[in-house]
Amino acid sequence: MNKDLTVGKPEIVLWKFCLPLFGSIIFQQLYNIADSLIAGRYVGANALAAVGNSYEITLIYIAFAFGCNIGCSVVVSNLFGAKKYSDLKTAVCTTFISSGILCMILMALGFTFSSELLRLIDTPAKLFDDSLLYLNIYTGGLIFLFFYNITTGIFSALGDSKTPFIFLAFSSTSNVFVDILFVKRFNMGISGVAWATFLCQGVSCILSLITILVRLKGIKTEGKTKIFSGAILKKIAIIAIPSILQQSFISVGNIVIQRIINGFGESVMAGYSAGIKLNNLVITSFTTLGNGMSNFTAQNIGANKPDRIKRGHWGGLVMAYAVCIPVILLYLLYPETLIGMFMKSGTDNAAAAIKVGKQLLMVIAPFYIVSGTKLITDGVLRGAGTMKLFMSATFTDLLLRVVLAAVFSKQFGVVGVWCAWPVGWGIATVMSVIFYAKGLWKNVIE
DSSP states (O other): OOOOTTSSOHHHHHHHHHHHHHHHHHHHHHHHHHHHHHIIIIIOHHHHHHHHHHHHHHHHHHHHHHHHHHHHHHHHHHHHHTTOHHHHHHHHHHHHHHHHHHHHHHHHHHHHHHHHHHHHTTOOHHHHHHHHHHHHHHHHTHHHHHHHHHHHHHHHHTTOOHHHHHHHHHHHHHHHHHHHIIIIISOOHHHHHHHHHHHHHHHHHHHHHHHHHHHHHTSOOSSOOOSOOHHHHHHHHHHHHHHHHHHHHHHHHHHHHHHHHHTTOHHHHHHHHHHHHHHHHHHHHHHHHHHHHHHHHHHHHHTTOHHHHHHHHHHHHHHHHHHHHHHHHHHHHSHHHHHHTTSOTTOHHHHHHHHHHHHHHHHHGGGHHHHHHHHHHHHHHHHTTOHHHHHHHHHHHHHHHHHHHHHHHHHHTHHHHHHHHHHHHHHHHHHHHHHHHTTGGGGGTO
């Protein structure tokens, strides 16, 4: 059901809209966590390390899918708020066409250069074949990743966060059982983990795509709707390209960090793979809430209601803090138990990996409040279309984390890598809050 985010009490409207989004990202992360957990427990620590190693490269693909999602979502939100329904349909068609072409190009590049990318990050020889197998199967499913993300962005732009949640909850839960079936029952190893994700994400994508097409058909417009518009594509690109660059830069930075991690051996790689999945569960949750904040902002800018955005921003911060405080306590009190879920018990390799994962969580978990503040505030900046401000804070964060990870690792070992996170988050958060407090995002309205 479509929902107008420009009416009603802003905090309540935002919470009702974002809660299903938050639930969706929990299930989305089940894909990655299930892959790592099942690979680690039923295949071994090296399999866990191989999945984690490939994961950093798959984040490049996710960066492009996310950029298409947010570019389309912000523009469609703005048109929905302004009640320009014919242009809204054109924006959706334009996104489908342009994103489909982009996806085909990425798949071709992925199959061609996957081996080179794995060598670039110094993948150990004993992990190379498994990493390559997982990565190639993942690349084959990019079409599902892209179109699922785009349809999710359209649902959100129309104020509907419940429908994609239902689809994703079903496919993510199915993924866990299919993972176990392929790996434990059929002994497919790493390929079973990858094929389970491929199949379940495909189902989620197809269901979402059919539903959104039916939903759009029900929106009445006058005259014939154009299936492609260069002008609208430009508007989408203004939001999408910086978002792609942001996420790609993050992915490249993560690859650099993965290269540093790989230099410490398989046990550190396995511990990092488990710890970073738990970290990404939190950060991706904040990012999703920030995306909801962007949709809320874009709709209200389309309706010329800036005061609602201020109240919505405060409501978003409260929601982010409500999420991160219990997680911080959980990660600090039970790190060994959480990391241990990804490992086969009773092996020296697993014990060493658990120690590494625990170190990671103990260093970065206390600073989730800082990261949550930044990502919610960034949602306003991006939803308002002030991409230069958004990008400057984001690039500062990542550049500091990558550079400091390289410097600190030489001085303090692998713990130095973890210490780079809080510094990057802290400085970038100060920048985002200053940009928001100065009201620079209002210029797009005025």
